[in-house]
Amino acid sequence: MAPAVTAGGTALGGSTAAGGGRTGELRQAGFTLFEMMAVLAILGLVLSLLAAQPPARSARLELDGTARSLVQSLQLARARAIAANHSVAVTISPAGHRRDGQAPQPFPPGIRAIETGIIRFAPDGSASGGALTLRGEGGAVQVSVAWLTGRVTTQALR
Numbered sequence: 102m103a104p105a106v107t108a109g110g111t112a113l114g115g116s117t118a119a120g121g122g123r124t125g126e127l128r129q130a131g132f133t134l135f136e137m138m139a140v141l142a143i144l145g146l147v148l149s150l151l152a153a154q155p156p157a158r159s160a161r162l163e164l165d166g167t168a169r170s171l172v173q174s175l176q177l178a179r180a181r182a183i184a185a186n187h188s189v190a191v192t193i194s195p196a197g198h199r200r201d202g203q204a205p206q207p208f209p210p211g212i213r214a215i216e217t218g219i220i221r222f223a224p225d226g227s228a229s230g231g232a233l234t235l236r237g238e239g240g241a242v243q244v245s246v247a248w249l250t251g252r253v254t255t256q257a258l259r
Contacts, residue, residue, distance in 0.1 A: 160211070161239030167212050168235055168242040168255050171198055174206065175220065175246060175253045182222035190221045193233055212237035226251045234258065 175191055178200050182189040192199045195214050197207035208214065216233040230248025234241050241258040 159239065160237055163209055164212060164235060164237040164239040164242055167208055167237070168244055170206065171235070171244055172253050172255060174198055174200060175222075175244070178220075179222040179226060179228065179251045179253075182224055183226050186224045188221050188223050190219050192219050193217050208235070209237075215241075220246050222251055 171193075178189045178191045181200075189201050191201075193214050194217050197205050198214075199205040213236055214233050215236055216231075218231060218233075219229070220231050221229045228246045228248055228251040230246055232243055232245040234243050243256045243258055245254050245256070246252070247254075
């Protein structure tokens with residue numbers, strides 16, 4: 102036979118109806134401090150593992166970015182030659198490129214220039230002309246400079 106329950110929620114024998122702590126109280130639903138600390142510790146561990154991973158990189162995007170950087174350097178050399186009314190040279194080596202009077206700009210690791218040499222821009226905007234190939238894990242890109250106009254173009258190679 103079940104004990105009789107009073108209006109306050111306690112049984113006539115003095116025990117609680119919900120099995121909580123003290124007489125007359127019901128157990129509250131929710132998380133304990135220990136449970137919250139455990140969840141935060143696990144989240145911190147997962148986030149630290151994710152932060153330790155290097156960013157995903159695409160070899161093709163890196164090669165295209167390097168080609169764009171070289172094109173911009175060549176275009177800037179042409180513009181400076183026209184503005185200053187004297188020739189400006191860009192020296193290309195397997196490891197990077199350098200404009201007259203500027204610090205060398207190295208290529209990222211894994212990207213090399215196949216052809217090397219000097220491309221010189223004249224004060225009228227023309228150039229010595231030439232083509233070079235950048236090769237990396239993502240393929241190859243050819244950067245060409247037209248001798249008559251000094252126009253710089255790129256083309257992806259297979």
